[in-house]
Amino acid sequence: MSIIEGRNTARGTVAAWVYLLPALIIISVFVFYPLIMAFRMSMYESYNFYKNVGTGFGFASFKRVLCDSDFHIAVKNTLFLSFVAMPVSIIISLVIALLISSIKKFQALFQTFFFLPYVTSVIAVGIVFRWLFHSNYGLINYFLGLFHIHPVAWLNNPKTTIYALAIYYIWGNLAFNTIILLVGVQNIPKMYYNAARVDGAKWGKIIFRITLPQLSPTIIFLTIVGFIASFKVYNEVYALFGDLGGAANSAYTIVFYIYRTFYGAGRMHIAAAAAVILFVAILCITIIQMLVSKKFVHYK
Amino acid sequence: MEIRLENIQKKFSSVVAVHDMNIRIKDGSLTGLLGPSGCGKSTTLFMIAGLYAPTAGNIFFGDEAVTLLPPEKRGIGLVFQNYALYPHMTVLKNILFPLENMKIPKKEALKMAEEMADIVQIRDLLDRKPSQLSGGQQQRVAIARALVKKARVLLLDEPLSNLDARLRLETREEIRRIQKETGITTIYVTHDQEEAMSITDDIVLMDKGWIQQQDSPQQMYLNPGNQFTAEFLGNPPVNIIDGKITDSVLVVCGEKLCGFDGVEDQPVVVGIRPEAVLIGNGDIKASVRLIEIVGKDKIISLDLKGCLIRAIVSLDYDCNVEELLSFSVKHSGVFLFDKTTGARIKGFAS
Amino acid sequence: MKKMMLIILSLFLLGSTVFASGQQEEPKKEDAKSKEPAKAEVVSINKEISSPVTVEFWHGMSAKLGETVELLADEFNQTIGAEKGITVVPVFQGGYTDLKQKLTASIKAGTAPVISQGYSNYIAEFMQADVVVALNDYIYDSEVGIKDFEDIFPGYRAENCQIDGKTFYSLPFNKSTEVIFYNKTFFEENGYEVPKTWDEMSALCKTIYEKTGKPGMGYDSLDNYMITMIQQFGGKYTDAQGNIYYSQNDAAVKAINLFKENFDKGYWRIAGEDKYLSGPFGNADVYMYIGSTAGASYVKPNGFEWDSAPIPYVSADKKAAIQQGTNVFLMNQNKSDEEVYAGYEFIKYLVSKDANFIWSTNTGYLPIRKSVVESPEYKKFLATTTDTTKISGPAQGDYYFYEPGFFTPNYSSYDVRVSLRAAVEDALLNGTDAKTAVDTAYGKLK
Known part of the structure; x- marks a missing residue:
């Protein structure tokens, strides 16, 4: 079990613990303690957050969360972001990264250009997007109008709010994904492309057989990070819909649900139960991802 | 397939990498593109491969002008310096990749790949990933991948530079064997003159983007066209000393070295092959300055009135530093070059 | 994988010990509850400031509203505050949502401010922490009480004693x-x-x-x-x-x-x-x-x-x-009686005729006092303002x-x-x- 064989002496172990102690203390205070308290809170039927006193031990809070129609919306939306918006974002980023890397002039300029969203405030951009999505004055509907498509009440219609949120989320992620993928693309040795050209591969084939496999560790990294991030979407909801969570609560995400339940309603134990559910969900997905990715990813 | 380069030039922005180059590479030969780094030999190879477009001039494969053809249409196989094996594919997939692009049916492709694998003797490695192979094995896979599509021309870019010394010897023999076995016209880029000398049929020697000489290894060694060629080939290198011709006699450091007919009186640069210095046999006297043992040879540096001349003798030859030795020179190992242009001055040593 | 299971299991184990300890604490809550009514009956309140105190007033009023809050605090600090040794520091905490979050966090951390703005549901929630001060003993005190308390519109008074119809936990502010x-x-x-x-x-x-x-x-x-x-x-x-x-x-x-x-x-x-x-x-x-x-x-x-x-x-x-609108309330978490009293003096000032006149003429909020509405100064103000809600709003005061x-x-x-x-x-x-x-x-x- 010990990493450095033969150093597994009692003295060595004590020394290792001493070295780890500062990190362990910090982790205990800021990670384990809150985690345990959240678990604990979630197991009460009612809970006085200010005094850390609860009554009625059991799974009642979980039942409440799981039966709450707002939580159902939140789960649906979160899954949509994770399984549709996040992959779409990576695919678009990939296309952009490939395009940028294939141009010779102004590459640095475009690189900076695409990175700008990353350093811009989510909330500020949210205000801009609210106008873009506006049913009467929005640019998006203006463009749809050019193709004779009826204006969409993106933010007013409970059926379209999730698409608005997804578009905004995709846009917000492009910068980071594109930069990381661009670095990945630029790190692929040029000789593979030369070899593939000599081997007579067309560009489509080069992308699918050379570029993508070479990028697979980067893509899997972005997928894991993206998955976890998409499970924690909150800012975007707030930026587009304010603290109401969209028409008829239609833009709720799981974290937004937790936030609203915690600070808005002050029902901390319910929020904690939702947080525990989220924690378990992320844990499971991450484990599955790790197992699956081992099969498909080429690590150098 | 005979390959001809006519007036080929390559510029990278303002730098000229290859100047007005004309060469002819014989069908079925193994030709070495030799030269120090930066001489333009890899650039030339990549132009032949089609990865670089020449700035001017034409390239012919047989009678076919291929100057404008993309690499995959030229029927070439290229082995890169680092082999460029696709790390995410198995050896078999690597070899199959060119065939896949030629839309060859799977079964047939598999057969071709296996045949090729037999030729380069890697049949038992087909399921491995490149990272699980040794350098020499990777080299073979790279050659197999280059040849599997029935290439007309095999291009090798410094194929041995990533191998250790022992493996290098072995692999170059292997390359020679495969070349002979397939009979494919092969161009072999290297900066190592020994490597080029040992396996090629023909050498194109380049420096600073210019061709210095094209000849068989032996001819090039025995009959260098200029000072650069003489200096680049041979180990230990040729002795280069200032001298002059006076009345058909070659004088070096005030000492008459030998007679030299057919050359006017003029100052010259003299090149003497170390093995052409015949110790103990002659009347030129010089003292021993330094003795080095290189493998099975001994190199003796002689001080001839201030000029240093290296001589090569067998290991069992006994002498001491400061000892006075007499020697003569073998006439075929003495070359004269023009002092300003470095061009060979032909004459007859006597 | 085994290691991971071990960690998770031990986390659960740790967790269950915490649950156990949590349950033991339960009776305390009952104690706290039974104490509450007694609180309203406390007779002696501190009305002295022995040495100068500084108290914070957390609010969610931005821009012009925030400036007016500062103005009122300055006014108080220079008059009543200077006389009694009280300095009030208004602290802007962002919008109501932010204010609520920060209050929750500060109460949890034991550092709640003495005075805060807040909706009645905040107060209801913070009552769980036993930090909200019942104000009756101050309001009805013969010395420092609010003499003209009945002048405040009945609707506003009713809202601020809604829990039992008689105990005030807050006073109306921006209405x-x-x-x-x-x-x-x-x-x-x-x-x-x-x-x-x-x-x-x-x-x-x-x-x-x-x-x-x-x-x-x-x-x-x-x-x-x-x-x-x-x-x-x-x-x-x-x-x-x-x-x-x-x-x-x-x-x-x-x-x-x-x-x-x-x-x-x-x-x-x-x-x-x-x-x-x-x-x-x-x-x-x-x-x-x-x-x-x-x-x-x-x-x-x-x-x-x-x-x-x-x-x-x-x-x-x-x-x-x-x-609608928020009220102001006092909290005594880790605070001395003197600080609480200082807080009371400030909210008493905020609901006073003078302060409410300044507030309702400088902001979009409405007067909370009959005397303000009926004062000649306010009538003069109405004649000059284009904001007719100052008339149409109070016109609904009866219902x-x-x-x-x-x-x-x-x-x-x-x-x-x-x-x-x-x-x-x-x-x-x-x-x-x-x-x-x-x-x-x-x-x-x-």
Whole structure:
């Protein structure tokens, strides 16, 4: 079990613990303690957050969360972001990264250009997007109008709010994904492309057989990070819909649900139960991802 | 397939990498593109491969002008310096990749790949990933991948530079064997003159983007066209000393070295092959300055009135530093070059 | 993998020990509860400041409102404060949402400020922490009490002692109500009258829609619409103890249906993507809207004049208009009696005639005192201001009602309000049947 064989002496172990102690203390205070308290809170039927006193031990809070129609919306939306918006974002980023890397002039300029969203405030951009999505004055509907498509009440219609949120989320992620993928693309040795050209591969084939496999560790990294991030979407909801969570609560995400339940309603134990559910969900997905990715990813 | 380069030039922005180059590479030969780094030999190879477009001039494969053809249409196989094996594919997939692009049916492709694998003797490695192979094995896979599509021309870019010394010897023999076995016209880029000398049929020697000489290894060694060629080939290198011709006699450091007919009186640069210095046999006297043992040879540096001349003798030859030795020179190992242009001055040593 | 399981298992183990200890603490809560009534009976309060104290006042008032808060604090510090040795430091904490978050966090950390602004449901929630100060002993004290307490409008007093009808945990501060904002120019050009009843409202909006193709009226806060209309349709919303009544009668369903009928035909609209209707109203995209008097300064009419009027009623005998806005309250968490007393002196100043005059003439908020409304200075102010909500708002003073603020283990007044908003949106936007929407909203709480 010990990493450095033969150093597994009692003295060595004590020394290792001493070295780890500062990190362990910090982790205990800021990670384990809150985690345990959240678990604990979630197991009460009612809970006085200010005094850390609860009554009625059991799974009642979980039942409440799981039966709450707002939580159902939140789960649906979160899954949509994770399984549709996040992959779409990576695919678009990939296309952009490939395009940028294939141009010779102004590459640095475009690189900076695409990175700008990353350093811009989510909330500020949210205000801009609210106008873009506006049913009467929005640019998006203006463009749809050019193709004779009826204006969409993106933010007013409970059926379209999730698409608005997804578009905004995709846009917000492009910068980071594109930069990381661009670095990945630029790190692929040029000789593979030369070899593939000599081997007579067309560009489509080069992308699918050379570029993508070479990028697979980067893509899997972005997928894991993206998955976890998409499970924690909150800012975007707030930026587009304010603290109401969209028409008829239609833009709720799981974290937004937790936030609203915690600070808005002050029902901390319910929020904690939702947080525990989220924690378990992320844990499971991450484990599955790790197992699956081992099969498909080429690590150098 | 005979390959001809006519007036080929390559510029990278303002730098000229290859100047007005004309060469002819014989069908079925193994030709070495030799030269120090930066001489333009890899650039030339990549132009032949089609990865670089020449700035001017034409390239012919047989009678076919291929100057404008993309690499995959030229029927070439290229082995890169680092082999460029696709790390995410198995050896078999690597070899199959060119065939896949030629839309060859799977079964047939598999057969071709296996045949090729037999030729380069890697049949038992087909399921491995490149990272699980040794350098020499990777080299073979790279050659197999280059040849599997029935290439007309095999291009090798410094194929041995990533191998250790022992493996290098072995692999170059292997390359020679495969070349002979397939009979494919092969161009072999290297900066190592020994490597080029040992396996090629023909050498194109380049420096600073210019061709210095094209000849068989032996001819090039025995009959260098200029000072650069003489200096680049041979180990230990040729002795280069200032001298002059006076009345058909070659004088070096005030000492008459030998007679030299057919050359006017003029100052010259003299090149003497170390093995052409015949110790103990002659009347030129010089003292021993330094003795080095290189493998099975001994190199003796002689001080001839201030000029240093290296001589090569067998290991069992006994002498001491400061000892006075007499020697003569073998006439075929003495070359004269023009002092300003470095061009060979032909004459007859006597 | 084994290691991971081990870690998770040990986490659960650790967790269960914490649960065990948690359960042992339970009786304490009962103690705390039984103590509460006793608190109101404490007779002796501290009225002395032995050495100068500084107390913080946390608020959510930005821009001009924040400046006025600073002005009031300066005024206090230079007069009463200077005399008694009290310095009040106003601390802006962002909007109400931020303020609530920061209060929650500070109480949890044991560093709550002495004075804060807050809605009655905040106070109900913070009561759990036993940090909110009951004010009766101060207010009714013979020396430092508020002599003219009865001068404060009864509706405001009722709201601030709603828990048992007699104990004050807060005092009214920034108060507003809802009125109709209408496009006066457009109304005059077409000879329209401002509707007095909802029937008139529907009829007028139909006329406007047919003429202009635009909705006649919009309602900013659908929560307020529901709470108000439940009253107007003769129902009861909730009480301060957290009992919910709206599900027991059809008032909520009627309210939703009224909106839905008009909304479906395009006569009425909601704020939706615009968040507040002052924007569309200013652009003449809607000719009337019902919104908070406090929002009057955000109305920026684009080439027309606007005016305001009381909101419509269903029947004249059941008029109702919400009185809203926050109150100020005191907390004594890790604070000395002197600091609490200092806090009291400041909120007493805030509700005083002088301060309330400054406040209601410098901001969009309404006077809380009869004496302010009736003062010649205020009348003079009304003559000069273009903000007619200062008249139309208080004109509804006779039928103000307040939204009870409470906190129960399963839901708070906030949840009730939010679930009703979701219900009306569900009916309007998803086409859900009104009765189903109301039942769903109610079901969420239980």
